[in-house]
Amino acid sequence: MGTISEKIFSRAAGTDAAANDFVSADVDYAMAHDGTSVLAVKSFREMGTEKVWDSEKIVIPFDHLIPASTDVAAGLQKDIREWVKEQKISHFYEGGEGICHQVLPEQGFALPGKLIVGADSHSCTYGAFGAFGTGVGATDMAEIFATGKLWFKVPETIKMTVDGTLNDGVYAKDLTLYLIGKTGIAGATYKAVEFYGDAIADLSVSGRMTLCNMAIEMGAKAGIVPPDEKTFAYLKNRSQADFEPVYADSDASYCRDVSYHADDIEPQIACPHEVDNVVPVGKAAGTHIDQAFLGTCTNGRLEDLEIAAGILKGKKVTVRTIAAPASRTILLEAVQSGIYETLVKAGVSFITPGCGPCLGAHQGIIAEGENCISTANRNFKGRMGKGGFIYLASPASVAAAALKGEIVDPREYL
Numbered sequence: 001m002g003t004i005s006e007k008i009f010s011r012a013a014g015t016d017a018a019a020n021d022f023v024s025a026d027v028d029y030a031m032a033h034d035g036t037s038v039l040a041v042k043s044f045r046e047m048g049t050e051k052v053w054d055s056e057k058i059v060i061p062f063d064h065l066i067p068a069s070t071d072v073a074a075g076l077q078k079d080i081r082e083w084v085k086e087q088k089i090s091h092f093y094e095g096g097e098g099i100c101h102q103v104l105p106e107q108g109f110a111l112p113g114k115l116i117v118g119a120d121s122h123s124c125t126y127g128a129f130g131a132f133g134t135g136v137g138a139t140d141m142a143e144i145f146a147t148g149k150l151w152f153k154v155p156e157t158i159k160m161t162v163d164g165t166l167n168d169g170v171y172a173k174d175l176t177l178y179l180i181g182k183t184g185i186a187g188a189t190y191k192a193v194e195f196y197g198d199a200i201a202d203l204s205v206s207g208r209m210t211l212c213n214m215a216i217e218m219g220a221k222a223g224i225v226p227p228d229e230k231t232f233a234y235l236k237n238r239s240q241a242d243f244e245p246v247y248a249d250s251d252a253s254y255c256r257d258v259s260y261h262a263d264d265i266e267p268q269i270a271c272p273h274e275v276d277n278v279v280p281v282g283k284a285a286g287t288h289i290d291q292a293f294l295g296t297c298t299n300g301r302l303e304d305l306e307i308a309a310g311i312l313k314g315k316k317v318t319v320r321t322i323a324a325p326a327s328r329t330i331l332l333e334a335v336q337s338g339i340y341e342t343l344v345k346a347g348v349s350f351i352t353p354g355c356g357p358c359l360g361a362h363q364g365i366i367a368e369g370e371n372c373i374s375t376a377n378r379n380f381k382g383r384m385g386k387g388g389f390i391y392l393a394s395p396a397s398v399a400a401a402a403l404k405g406e407i408v409d410p411r412e413y414l
């Protein structure tokens with residue numbers, strides 16, 4: 001009778017949890033990064049709790065402002081490192097290891113059936129592995145640090161099915177943007193979304209991460225792909241704990257049941273300043289581009305860099321182009337496979353694995369009136385620099401635009 005979310009909350013709360021119930025649930029893993037751990041640790045200290053609930057279950061990756069960009073950031077990071085030592089947090093990842101939402105799966109924390117809470121809105125990424133991953137604010141995280149528990153309203157679930165096969169030149173990012181365009185930025189507010197259909201099953205693990213990563217951009221509390229053989233193959237030799245895959249019952253009750261067909265999907269682009277301002281990329285063709293950015297927790301994986309390298313091989317970008325691999329592991333794989341060399345020769349500048357310019361803090365801020373085409377997940381006004389314009393697209397579309405200096409249908413370059 002249950003959806004995936006109802007079943008995960010039933011286990012985590014030790015009660016029969018149904019949609020709209022309020023439960024107090026045991027969190028399996030808790031994550032805060034260099035940005036949000038600052039306030040979480042401050043609140044934790046103010047609560048007067050001496051010791052975190054479980055130093056093995058807290059994961060702290062430094063990714064947002066690394067290497068430290070200002071003396072203030074350096075000081076805050078120093079303080080968190082000291083707290084990590086004092087609390088004997090076992091899973092601390094220094095800047096350069098990668099973006100939190102990449103590091104957790106790589107290190108085996110994103111496991112089917114788990115309740116994983118992160119002090120970052122894109123913690124829904126872990127749904128790619130059949131987990132209930134969700135983001136909370138830093139003060140809620142302090143509560144988890146202290147008790148291992150947090151209250152939740154069990155979300156209702158939307159069943160979203162995408163049948164058929166994606167067309168050539170259409171990638172997980174295009175599918176994701178298409179679904180957000182159809183649903184709207186608030187169309188799934190506080191719902192969980194379960195993804196089904198051949199087009200979803202055909203996605204690689206990396207593609208499923210792209211999809212679930214952006215569930216929050218339709219307002220969703222979580223986006224979940226039921227685990228399958230691809231999931232288990234990825235998790236092999238990574239997982240640190242036992243896990244129990246969770247699937248919805250055939251008579252589970254959904255608040256909405258929507259279906260789409262992969263054939264209908266062309267390469268997509270989200271135009272400024274809303275993520276659901278989505279059009280087929282051809283409709284924005286000819287828009288001048290000042291900067292191109294390949295990376296982020298949405299599209300900074302090897303597969304993404306490989307797609308870009310396929311388009312840029314033997315050519316030269318005509319606009320400044322930045323690449324930030326989502327993790328050190330991915331950077332190394334890019335080096336070993338020759339993708340790194342292809343991109344560097346094409347004129348791409350690599351920066352430290354991490355968030356980089358995604359949130360406009362450093363390493364690639366755009367000027368007023370400038371247009372950036374990016375593989376990220378948000379194009380909010382001013383996010384990458386005051387007065388700047390952000391277009392969100394697939395790695396193929398970003399690479400093609402970097403060559404042409406304007407937005408172009410990437411299928412012209414395949």
Ligand SMILES: CC(C)[C@H](C(=O)O)[C@@H](O)C(=O)O
Binds near residue numbers: 035064121122359
């Ligand atoms: C800094 C952090 C709180 C923020 C988030 O929660 O998403 C960031 O990662 C982002 O993408 O805007």
Ligand code: SF4
Binds near residue numbers: 099101
């Ligand atoms: S890469 Fe961007 S979206 Fe992802 S966690 Fe970092 S700042 Fe947030």
